[in-house]
Amino acid sequence: xxxxxLQNIQKSFGAxxxxxxxxxxxxxxxxxxxxxxxxxxxxxxLRMLAGFEGPTSGQISIDGQDMTGLPANRRRIGMVxxxxxxxxxxxxxxxVAFGLKVTGTPRSEAAKRVEEMLGMVGLGGFGARYPFQLSxxxxxxxxxxxxxxxxxxxxxxxxxxxxxxxxxRISLRSEIRAIQRELGITTLFVTHDQEEAMSMSDRVVVxxxxxxxxxxxxSEIYNRPASRFVAEFIGxxxxxxxxxxxxxxxxxxxxxxxxxxGRTLDQPTGTPVSLAxxxxxxxxxxxxxxVLNTRVADSEFLGSIIRLRVMTxxxxxxxxxxxxxxxxxxxxxxxxxxxxxxxxxxxxxxxxAA
Amino acid sequence: MKSGRLVSGLFxxxxxxxxxxxxxxxxxxxxxxxxxxxxxxxxxxVLGDPQFHQTIGYSFILSxxxxxxxxxxxxxxxxxxxLKLPRLRPVVEFLTLMPLVIPPIVIVFGYIRLYNTSSxxxxxxxxxxxxxxLVCGYATLSLPYMYRAIDTGLRAIDVSTLTEAAQSLGAGWxxxxxxxxxxxxxxxxxxxxxxxxxxxxxxxxxxxxxxxxAFGPYMVWMGGNKAYEPAALAVVAFxxxxxxxxxxxxxxxxxxxxxxxx
Numbered sequence: 001x002x003x004x005x006l007q008n009i010q011k012s013f014g015a016x017x018x019x020x021x022x023x024x025x026x027x028x029x030x031x032x033x034x035x036x037x038x039x040x041x042x043x044x045x046l047r048m049l050a051g052f053e054g055p056t057s058g059q060i061s062i063d064g065q066d067m068t069g070l071p072a073n074r075r076r077i078g079m080v081x082x083x084x085x086x087x088x089x090x091x092x093x094x095x096v097a098f099g100l101k102v103t104g105t106p107r108s109e110a111a112k113r114v115e116e117m118l119g120m121v122g123l124g125g126f127g128a129r130y131p132f133q134l135s136x137x138x139x140x141x142x143x144x145x146x147x148x149x150x151x152x153x154x155x156x157x158x159x160x161x162x163x164x165x166x167x168x169r170i171s172l173r174s175e176i177r178a179i180q181r182e183l184g185i186t187t188l189f190v191t192h193d194q195e196e197a198m199s200m201s202d203r204v205v206v207x208x209x210x211x212x213x214x215x216x217x218x219s220e221i222y223n224r225p226a227s228r229f230v231a232e233f234i235g236x237x238x239x240x241x242x243x244x245x246x247x248x249x250x251x252x253x254x255x256x257x258x259x260x261x262g263r264t265l266d267q268p269t270g271t272p273v274s275l276a277x278x279x280x281x282x283x284x285x286x287x288x289x290x291v292l293n294t295r296v297a298d299s300e301f302l303g304s305i306i307r308l309r310v311m312t313x314x315x316x317x318x319x320x321x322x323x324x325x326x327x328x329x330x331x332x333x334x335x336x337x338x339x340x341x342x343x344x345x346x347x348x349x350x351x352x353a354a
Numbered sequence: 355m356k357s358g359r360l361v362s363g364l365f366x367x368x369x370x371x372x373x374x375x376x377x378x379x380x381x382x383x384x385x386x387x388x389x390x391x392x393x394x395x396x397x398x399x400v401l402g403d404p405q406f407h408q409t410i411g412y413s414f415i416l417s418x419x420x421x422x423x424x425x426x427x428x429x430x431x432x433x434x435x436x437l438k439l440p441r442l443r444p445v446v447e448f449l450t451l452m453p454l455v456i457p458p459i460v461i462v463f464g465y466i467r468l469y470n471t472s473s474x475x476x477x478x479x480x481x482x483x484x485x486x487x488l489v490c491g492y493a494t495l496s497l498p499y500m501y502r503a504i505d506t507g508l509r510a511i512d513v514s515t516l517t518e519a520a521q522s523l524g525a526g527w528x529x530x531x532x533x534x535x536x537x538x539x540x541x542x543x544x545x546x547x548x549x550x551x552x553x554x555x556x557x558x559x560x561x562x563x564x565x566x567x568a569f570g571p572y573m574v575w576m577g578g579n580k581a582y583e584p585a586a587l588a589v590v591a592f593x594x595x596x597x598x599x600x601x602x603x604x605x606x607x608x609x610x611x612x613x614x615x616x
Contacts, residue, residue: 051521052521072521072522073520073521073522073523073526074524075522078522078523079522081518083512085512087516087519087520087533088511088538089537089538089540098523098525098533099523099524102524102525102529103524143519146519147522147523150523156522
């Protein structure tokens with residue numbers, strides 16, 4: 001059995017259902033991200049685990065212990081908030097010591113732990129300051145130190161980086177991950193930023209409309225999206241509308257021509273589908289086994305990457321992203337260009353693109 | 355631009371005259387106890403009167419009790435309404451305004467009917483019981499001010515997130531209230547406390563009808579029986595009120611962690 005189990009969780013606020021039949025098992029020491037657009041229910045799931053909300057139905061257990069009815073202050077779960085939520089009347093050291101004091105840790109031991117925690121988040125020597133004397137990034141470090149000081153069983157991070165500017169966001173996310181690895185603490189991270197989720201997590205839960213659309217390793221989610229929503233939400237995609245003409249042989253008719261996928265399709269012949277291709281899955285030239293004749297509409301030279309917009313037959317736009325290699329010509333608008341893609345890199349999604 | 359400044363200066367001057375002239379008049383009058391020259395005789399009489407000491411001491415102690423009672427009732431209520439029952443806020447706000455609408459005489463007659471010596475709870479039969487009722491009455495009268503002061507203080511902090519942060523660190527409600535909420539609204543509580551103090555010191559109806567030796571009835575008695583002393587007393591009362599206002603300013607300046615919000 002998993003360390004944390006969420007089973008068939010439903011949550012409604014009045015008539016609106018925010019979480020529907022959500023189940024998830026989390027192993028000890030795992031770093032899991034809940035990723036989704038705002039209103040998808042990810043924060044509600046986190047708050048139910050923290051004990052700030054109760055599920056309408058379903059069960060949550062941690063380490064075999066049923067959490068139903070257990071108040072938030074007795075769950076031994078650390079939490080970091082988007083707005084830092086430091087106690088403004090306490091110094092940095094007193095903030096970090098708060099949880100230790102509440103649990104009755106002896107003073108000398110608490111002081112040692114506070115120092116250790118502040119050192120870990122790189123704020124040794126800041127103990128006597130007040131929160132208002134710190135920058136946003138520093139405040140969030142203190143909040144992290146405060147959350148992990150009482151050695152919680154689980155660490156919950158509710159969009160902890162959203163309020164920070166880009167540079168600090170990136171440095172802090174690798175720091176959070178490093179600290180999490182060092183302590184081996186089971187962590188649940190809520191974010192709407194796919195880059196954060198992808199770069200930090202062992203597994204990502206993509207949520208939409210209160211449901212878990214897909215649970216998997218970042219690479220799995222990116223390369224093999226389980227639903228149309230996941231495919232469109234994660235990264236950017238080229239979508240070609242088409243109709244299956246032979247499901248067994250994997251033939252799809254598109255405005256850009258017939259495409260042979262070389263694998264048996266799940267959907268029956270005649271189903272309208274969309275073929276999804278990542279911009280980096282498209283090659284210039286004949287590298288892939290599916291070849292398309294296009295005309296360059298636009299080209300952007302971005303240093304390490306060249307981005308092209310090309311039009312296929314039937315006037316379907318495709319975005320291509322390739323690494324820049326020395327000596328490689330940057331195709332110019334108006335030029336004919338043969339592009340190709342490996343059939344295995346083409347994702348078949350139900351329904352036509354809008 | 356220049357004429358605008360002139361006009362606003364003129365209005366400022368008029369307002370100053372409007373507020374200050376009566377004060378100056380009272381002050382001037384209070385100094386004329388001795389015929390033909392200014393003296394502090396009236397002040398000497400007032401401050402030397404043992405009844406002055408006794409009544410103001412009594413009212414001071416009762417005001418402290420009122421403040422404690424008020425904070426104990428209102429701080430948790432306002433906190434809970436903000437945290438869990440935000441929809442009830444208009445209702446609670448309306449309720450806290452009732453003491454401004456219903457005259458204190460109604461409260462005190464209610465007390466006398468409910469708690470007289472032949473009632474089921476004869477609180478008015480002892481002076482301790484009467485003092486307790488008086489404190490309850492004062493707390494009711496100060497409700498609109500105390501509630502607003504505390505509610506404003508709560509608005510300045512992120513009550514729900516701070517509460518959740520404390521909960522996730524293992525704190526129960528009492529710890530949250532004592533260690534997180536109250537310290538962060540201390541300045542607001544103090545301003546509510548000083549307003550309460552000012553109300554209690556000047557209150558007449560409740561104390562007079564419950565027959566307690568408070569400062570309000572003493573002032574009224576003095577006004578009916580002496581000439582210059584009431585003016586001196588008024589000046590003293592003003593000085594106390596202004597000192598309270600000054601203290602509010604001082605306290606809010608001294609609280610370290612609020613500096614950033616200023």
